[in-house]
Amino acid sequence: MSRRSQTEIAVLGGLSVEPMTGYALRQAITETLGHFWHESFGQIYPTLAALEASGLVRRTSAGQTSGSQFEITADGLARLRERLTEPIESAPPRNGLLLRLFFGRLLGADVCRNLIEAVQERAHLDLETFAQLRSEVSADPDPHSDYWLITIAAGEHGARAQLEWAHEALEILARQRN
Amino acid sequence: MSRRSQTEIAVLGGLSVEPMTGYALRQAITETLGHFWHESFGQIYPTLAALEASGLVRRTSAGQTSGSQFEITADGLARLRERLTEPIESAPPRNGLLLRLFFGRLLGADVCRNLIEAVQERAHLDLETFAQLRSEVSADPDPHSDYWLITIAAGEHGARAQLEWAHEALEILARQRN
């Protein structure tokens, strides 16, 4: 049960779309995978160095003012394909919001209501972001677009579900007082 | 940014409902918080020991054949209330499924379709579990019930969203071939 770092997949994946600096990689991940993935510099740079050492990634200082671009090698692409087929190991669930609500009686209904309303706001903002993303991807179709739309759809359905849930939850709390 | 262990909240929370052994605590967490929380023995026992050392939890060998029950003390309850109001620090998102689908073009449409169908099956099973849970909680109302129903509702809305998303995603992939 090796539990190999998933960061490798994200890094190779990012570079498979387009060569980039480590910094740009981080940006790209936050901007376009942000709603389902996260990487910190503390992971990206060491991973990049390790990938370079094993020839899965190549450093090309081409046309750069500062920093170095990384591009994926043929070996790197093969490794990426291989790792993508690995069974998905999802992080064990740890939803701090639901943990608090489960013990909501100790927290009090008012605090719970606030927590839920915060989710509503967040979900509304998220829906705007997704609409934006969706239009960007649709405007510039490429072989990846369908898959990107699928991940965006996941975000949208999730956000809508949160709105519906929040509504139901607030109703349960409202009924309580009467 | 202390990043204190969330395990403490789960353990104190569990014991606030009912005194239990460490083993039973783990069971209770998997069974009733399972869809949004997880704890391993490797976390539970050390946490229990630390809580006992600071007087937030008490060991009572009452009426036990083997092992010792733990019960929460007044200090423990105070600490729990305090920790419940802490800002929620959610784990950074790392959804292995969506990461794979984002690079779905490299994986191939067939593999992606399989991944999505697995989600559908999972979601159907989850909905059954939630229905079961819901009827158990409704059958035996207590001051916690409303809050427990809220967390169950979150699971239900999430699962339904996954079904809708899966449907949309499969449609996108189907359109592709034509």
Add this chain to the structure above:
DNA sequence: TATGTCATGTAACTGGTTACATGATTGC
């Protein structure tokens, strides 16, 4: 007496975060 469940723990590991340090480049 063997098997399964209840029960408690520890040791090693590691993925990932945070915080810090440093410097180049760009634009004002």
Add this chain to the structure above:
DNA sequence: GCAATCATGTAACCAGTTACATGACATA
């Protein structure tokens, strides 16, 4: 000349997992 952004890295820390070890009790 200054501030903001681009860019690269490292070191310390830690939460949490995995694997291992051990033993009591019930029951078939």
